[in-house]
Structures are given as structure tokens and as C-alpha cells.
Amino acid sequence: MFRPDYSLRRAPAAAEDARRERRLEQIRGLKLNVVSEADSGWDRARRAWNLAADQRPRHVAFPETADDVVKLVTFAGGDGLRVAPQGTGHGAGALGSVDDAVLMRPTRMRDVAIDAGRRRARVGAGVTWSEVQAAAAEHGLAGLAGTSPEIGVVGYTLGGGLGWLARRYGLACNSVLAIDVVTANGVLLHVDREHEPDLFWALRGGGGSFGIVTALEFALYPVRELYAGALFWPQERAAEILATWQAWTSGVPDSVTSVGRLLNLPALLEIPESLRGRSFVLIEAACLATTDEGIELLRPLRELGPEIDTFTMLAPTSLGALHMDPVEPVPVSIDGWLLADLPTGAIDALVGAAGAGSGSPLLSVELRHLGGALLDAAPEYGALASLDARFATAAIGMVPSADRAAAVERHSAVVRAALAPWEADRNYPNFAERSSSVSDFHSPATCERLGRVKARYDPRDLIRSTHPIPTA
Ligand SMILES: Cc1cc2nc3c(=O)[nH]c(=O)nc-3n(C[C@H](O)[C@H](O)[C@H](O)COP(=O)(O)OP(=O)(O)OC[C@H]3O[C@@H](n4cnc5c(N)ncnc54)[C@H](O)[C@@H]3O)c2cc1C
Structure with a gap:
């Protein structure tokens, strides 16, 4: 398994620029749909749903598959850059600066599959709640969406997920059944209660600090009206x-x-x-x-x-x-x-x-x-x-x-x-757009466990998320 060295090495500015350019060429060669400042469409690519966030990342990438995300993580890490996954940018007000990061926008990862018999959905990282609810409704089912239909399923769920069915079925994160996630060392994992249980636990309500989610599977509930x-x-x-x-x-x-x-x-x-x-x-x-x-x-x-x-x-x-x-x-x-x-x-x-x-x-x-x-x-x-x-x-x-x-x-x-x-x-x-510490949200024991999971799966803090988790 290839494990890139993420440590930043000092180099003269010109040499560093040339190296960056070569890297960028390589990323482009991988067809990851990368947009940079000099490209047309830059302002649109970096724009979050929340227009108050003036995001200026190093590049914006629009991967189409989980394999693209693996390549992106590997190359960004190799170039001393971080990766900031962003579904819609509804949470961009809480994200802060991404100027040392590649903004990863999974807007092309839009698959929605409903297993009506087992009442579950599997969605790609770029799917919004309106897409899930429309597909689920054909089977008399519904997911635990929030008030806005255009919110990204992944960002909303990783941060909890408080919606119109919350008092009956709880937070959306606790209806998650399995997650496909690319970790900071460029490995795609399928995590659930039996596989990488600590990572599965942390992602359900601990936020996006631990990896880049490429697909989410979760329970649906019988609600016709x-x-x-x-x-x-x-x-x-x-x-x-x-x-x-x-x-x-x-x-x-x-x-x-x-x-x-x-x-x-x-x-x-x-x-x-x-x-x-x-x-x-x-x-x-x-x-x-x-x-x-x-x-x-x-x-x-x-x-x-x-x-x-x-x-x-x-x-x-x-x-x-x-x-x-x-x-x-x-x-x-x-x-x-x-x-x-x-x-x-x-x-x-x-x-x-x-x-x-x-x-x-x-x-x-x-x-x-x-x-x-x-x-x-x-x-x-x-x-x-x-x-x-x-x-x-x-x-x-x-x-x-x-x-x-x-x-x-x-x-x-x-x-x-x-x-x-x-x-x-x-x-x-x-x-929370203004809270900055993980202890604002979780008990000391949960903070400690989240820190250990972060240290294990992203020790060099490659992933830039809202409400970041410091390594224990
Ligand atoms: C108008 C409005 C209404 C809202 N209503 C509700 C509501 O009813 N209930 C509720 O609970 N919340 C609500 N929220 C808050 C919302 O759930 C959060 O802002 C959430 O983070 C949005 O998710 P997103 O993916 O759309 O946003 P993004 O800004 O794209 O993502 C937010 C964060 O999630 C993480 N993330 C996103 N995608 C990935 C990925 N693929 N892999 C890893 N991490 C990822 C990243 O850390 C990212 O910074 C609302 C927000 C707004 C602006």
C-alpha cells in the first residue's frame, strides 16, 4: 500500500512553484476535474452555498468516483496540501480558511439507490436530501432530512442531523448503517459496526475530520404522509x-x-x-x-x-x-x-x-x-x-x-x-458556526475517544473539516 510522506519540505520559491506546476499537471493527467485560480470557472468552482464564505482554496477538484478521491488525497498529501471535502457549502460559515487545501466537491457523485425491502438507501457524497426523499417516496419511505431540501446528506449526517422526524427516529447520524470513506493515507474503507468500528463510531456525529466520505448507507422509515x-x-x-x-x-x-x-x-x-x-x-x-x-x-x-x-x-x-x-x-x-x-x-x-x-x-x-x-x-x-x-x-x-x-x-x-x-x-x-472547540459538543470521554480516532486515521491532519478534531 502506498503511504505518501505528507511532511512539508522547504524549497526555494521558484523551485517550489515549478514543482507545484508539475504536480498540478499530474493531477490534471489523472482527470480529477481540477479547477485552479487561472482557469475560467474558478469563482463558480470555489463558491459555497453560503455566499458569506469567500473561499480561496489552492484548487477545487470535482471527483466522479471513490477511486478519484483516493488519487486526489494521495496527490494533495504528496504536495503538502490538505483536502477539504464540501458537499454543498451550507456549512461553509463554520469551515474557516481553506487556503492550504484542495476543496473537494463531490457534486458529480450523485448515485441514489433505494433498497425498499430492507428500507435502506445508499447515496453518493454529492447527494442532497431532496434527491433521497424523492427516490424514497416512490416506496412510501423517507429519510431523516432536515428543514432544507438542498442540504448535503453527508455533511448534515456527519454533524448529527436534526430534522422533522427527529423526536420519533432520532438524529440522522444514528440511522447510518455503513460508510465508504477514503482515509488520509489514501485507502478506501467500507466501515460499519463490524469493520473499523471506531472510525464508524467517530463519523456518526463527530464530523468530517476523519476521512473523506464517498458514500453513505442509512435506514429509511415508512412515512407516506x-x-x-x-x-x-x-x-x-x-x-x-x-x-x-x-x-x-x-x-x-x-x-x-x-x-x-x-x-x-x-x-x-x-x-x-x-x-x-x-x-x-x-x-x-x-x-x-x-x-x-x-x-x-x-x-x-x-x-x-x-x-x-x-x-x-x-x-x-x-x-x-x-x-x-x-x-x-x-x-x-x-x-x-x-x-x-x-x-x-x-x-x-x-x-x-x-x-x-x-x-x-x-x-x-x-x-x-x-x-x-x-x-x-x-x-x-x-x-x-x-x-x-x-x-x-x-x-x-x-x-x-x-x-x-x-x-x-x-x-x-x-x-x-x-x-x-x-x-x-x-x-x-x-x-454552530462560531463554536471552535470539540468540547463544546461532546463529553470529555467522547472528545478523548474522537482524538484517538483522529490520531489513528489522520495523524498529520490532512483533512480540513468544520469543527476539526485535534489529535489526542
Ligand atoms: C438553510 C440551512 C438550514 C439548515 N437546516 C438544518 C436542519 O434542519 N438540521 C440540521 O441538523 N442542520 C441544519 N443545517 C446545518 C447543516 O446541516 C450543516 O451546515 C451541514 O454541515 C451541511 O452539510 P452540507 O454537506 O450541505 O454542507 P457542507 O458545507 O458542504 O459540509 C459541511 C461539512 O461537512 C463535512 N463534509 C461534507 N461532505 C463531506 C464528505 N464527503 N466527507 C467528509 N466530510 C464531509 C465537512 O467537514 C464540511 O465542511 C442547516 C443549514 C442551513 C444553511
Whole structure:
């Protein structure tokens, strides 16, 4: 087995440039679809879904097969470069600099295979959730997608995966059955509970620090339809609505996953006139229920007289529109964290910081109800076995300019400070753009084990990931 030496050797600048050029020629010779700064299409190639991330990697590669990824890792490592895998770039805000790396974009690795009999899917590294849900729905099945249909299945799942079925079926990472992964020494492994169990454990919720995933296999669940939608009220009623919702969440079964949110809609022509430029408090929910059961479940919320009510029976393929996440690339900032509790005092603090009259520049501040299956840390689960908190929060703002970015960042900090008394001990990786330490997300024992796995599979830190794991 070829094991390249990744150590950087000093060479005079001109010689180093010439060597790099030769290397690049070699990579091009391997037909890895490499784009570099001098090439046309460079800006498009380096662009992440989150336009706020101005990524300037050394090269961008678009592999088509797992074998291409093996070659890429081998050549990048041999050239003293790192490799930063990126599916869509929804998580680019948390990635940081990639200027010493080849950005690996698996957008051509798009295979989706559904095994309806065994209720499982196998997808390539570039597949998004909308593609999985469409293929699974043909068999009355669904995967554990998040709110946005355009998120990459791999990045989302490695960081946990909190979606509309979370309280019933848990985090997506704990429904993973097998992973194809290229490790830093250029070896393609098929890992599962029996094969390389430590690596399999680390990848499920420990993030993308340990290797480059080329394919993922995971369980699907029998879901043909759900009772789902949103209720809107004017934001002036936020304290009353969120308090009623909070009380409601403590009585609902695990089949109900819901979100309470403050939403400030911009005055854009694409938005219907009745909603344009207005501020609302919303309750969104997906209920694994019939229409009659759903109506009964929602009764206490409907009694508050919502201005808009979109609840109806939906196929899982339609759930992607429920949260109204932007589909096309946008410049966005997300700061998320977990709450141990949400008493009335916390709701009042949130509404004071981000509700009507607060001057908040945020597009949305949301509270996702956790609990249910998210609390069950089964022994066979991965590094993020459970979310030990009652609610997940995220403060989201559009950041088309530096001024706007500063205002959004300042106000996110105001919201976070207002909720600080109720913040949980740990954070949730997928919602965290600002957390930097692995101990923000995991217990000391899990951090230690993740560090050992990193040391074993990527001792020279070739792989550049969000929320990187330091070697133990
Ligand atoms: C609009 C929006 C809505 C969201 N909604 C949810 C939600 O409902 N639930 C939730 O849990 N999260 C949600 N998130 C967060 C999202 O799950 C994370 O940003 C996630 O990392 C996105 O994965 P991606 O592959 O699309 O992004 P990318 O930026 O492409 O990937 C993120 C990271 O994953 C790792 N990675 C990606 N591909 C690979 C690979 N092939 N091999 C190894 N590592 C890899 C890398 O470290 C990479 O930096 C949302 C984010 C946005 C912007």
C-alpha cells in the first residue's frame, strides 16, 4: 500500500512553484476535474452555498468516483496540501480558511439507490436530501432530512442531523448503517459496526475530520404522509403564543416535532403581498398522524386564532418547503445553541431581545423542540448519541454586506446573552458556526475517544473539516 510522506519540505520559491506546476499537471493527467485560480470557472468552482464564505482554496477538484478521491488525497498529501471535502457549502460559515487545501466537491457523485425491502438507501457524497426523499417516496419511505431540501446528506449526517422526524427516529447520524470513506493515507474503507468500528463510531456525529466520505448507507422509515404545516400570528403576540406552545410541547407524543419561531420577512417581491415585510410568530410542526389526529393535536394552538394556517396532509417530499429555507445560494449567518429549559422567563427574555420593537436585524430566531428519541443514547450509536437538551435555538440573518454582517453578529450575541441562563452544557455541531472547540459538543470521554480516532486515521491532519478534531 502506498503511504505518501505528507511532511512539508522547504524549497526555494521558484523551485517550489515549478514543482507545484508539475504536480498540478499530474493531477490534471489523472482527470480529477481540477479547477485552479487561472482557469475560467474558478469563482463558480470555489463558491459555497453560503455566499458569506469567500473561499480561496489552492484548487477545487470535482471527483466522479471513490477511486478519484483516493488519487486526489494521495496527490494533495504528496504536495503538502490538505483536502477539504464540501458537499454543498451550507456549512461553509463554520469551515474557516481553506487556503492550504484542495476543496473537494463531490457534486458529480450523485448515485441514489433505494433498497425498499430492507428500507435502506445508499447515496453518493454529492447527494442532497431532496434527491433521497424523492427516490424514497416512490416506496412510501423517507429519510431523516432536515428543514432544507438542498442540504448535503453527508455533511448534515456527519454533524448529527436534526430534522422533522427527529423526536420519533432520532438524529440522522444514528440511522447510518455503513460508510465508504477514503482515509488520509489514501485507502478506501467500507466501515460499519463490524469493520473499523471506531472510525464508524467517530463519523456518526463527530464530523468530517476523519476521512473523506464517498458514500453513505442509512435506514429509511415508512412515512407516506404527515399532518404538517405552520400557524402564523402577528409578532406582537409572541410571548403569549410561544408560552402556550412551550406548554403544549410537554404533552405531545414523540410523533410530533415542532418549531416555534420569530420571523421577520423582508420586503421582497417574491414574497406574497400579504406577508411581505411583516413580522410573525410561527409554530411549525410535522405530525406522524392522520388528519383527525392532527386536528385534535393542534386544537390548543388553533384556539389562539392564527392569522394563517397551512396545516394539511403532506408527502415527506413536501416537508422541504415547510420551514421556508432559501434554496438558492445566499449570504447567511447562523448561530445556534441548545437550551436546557424554556420557562416563561426565557421566552420573555427571547421576545425582549428579538421580538416586536427590539430592532432585531435577524431574519429568524427559532426554537426547535427536542426530546423523544433524541434523548435515547443506545450503546450502538455514534459519537453524537443523543441531544441532552429540551430545545435547540438558532439565530439566522442575511449578511449581504460587512455592515449587515456586523449588525447580525451583534444581535445574535444579544439574543444568546438573553438566553444564557438557560443554555445547556453542550452545543449542537450542525447549528454552530462560531463554536471552535470539540468540547463544546461532546463529553470529555467522547472528545478523548474522537482524538484517538483522529490520531489513528489522520495523524498529520490532512483533512480540513468544520469543527476539526485535534489529535489526542
Ligand atoms: C438553510 C440551512 C438550514 C439548515 N437546516 C438544518 C436542519 O434542519 N438540521 C440540521 O441538523 N442542520 C441544519 N443545517 C446545518 C447543516 O446541516 C450543516 O451546515 C451541514 O454541515 C451541511 O452539510 P452540507 O454537506 O450541505 O454542507 P457542507 O458545507 O458542504 O459540509 C459541511 C461539512 O461537512 C463535512 N463534509 C461534507 N461532505 C463531506 C464528505 N464527503 N466527507 C467528509 N466530510 C464531509 C465537512 O467537514 C464540511 O465542511 C442547516 C443549514 C442551513 C444553511
